[in-house]
Amino acid sequence: MSKVIGLIAEDMSDIDVLRTLIRKVSGKTVLKTQHFVGHGCGKIIGKCNQWAHDLKRRGCTSLIVVQDLDNKTLVQLVNDLKNALQPCPISRNIVVIPVQMIEAWLLSDAQAIRKALNLLDTVNEIPNPEALLDPKSRLGEIIRIRSRGEKRYANTIHNAKIANEIRVDRLRRCRSFKPFESFVRNTY
Secondary structure (H helix, E strand, O other): OOEEEEEOOOOOHHHHHHHHHHHHHHOOOEEEEEEOOOOOOOHHHHHHHHHHHHHHOOOEEEEEEEOOOOOOOHHHHHHHHHHHHHOOOOOEEEEEEOOOOHHHHHHOOOHHHHHHHHOOOOOOOOOOOOOOOHHHHEEEEEHHHHHOOOOOOOOOOHHHHHHHOHHHHHHHHOOOOOHHHHHHHHHO
């Protein structure tokens, strides 16, 4: 029986990034996934248990729930999500909270941003992307400035492109990525 990964995240761009990162971390080019999207963070806590049950019925053997920290408290958000999942029908599961948001992970590799978006100008490394209050805005600013105003950032298009180019060793600079990486390595 092949492993099917259940994913719950805020939007499709997050799902696309997660699928790519799972492939990179696991070293497997073909992985089966099923997903639910909360269309923002509001629905995830209220729906994640129901979605986990649906994902189990669809053959998922593991579950990754991802929600951006945004301006919340890490410990409280993790506890809220874990409690909302209970009882989780998929025993192999993890709650992952990118700090402040998944775009911080993408900002961990300046070379990936430059390559993915064909930027002519050099993109400066950000020493600690998780320290940024609004990584999504910073990513948009970098793209606009380094493309000399020719490109506007759209997470639905650009996040997956950056994830395709990102190097896992650069992602490790983000502490919130490490539990995700460990879970994927130990599961797949």
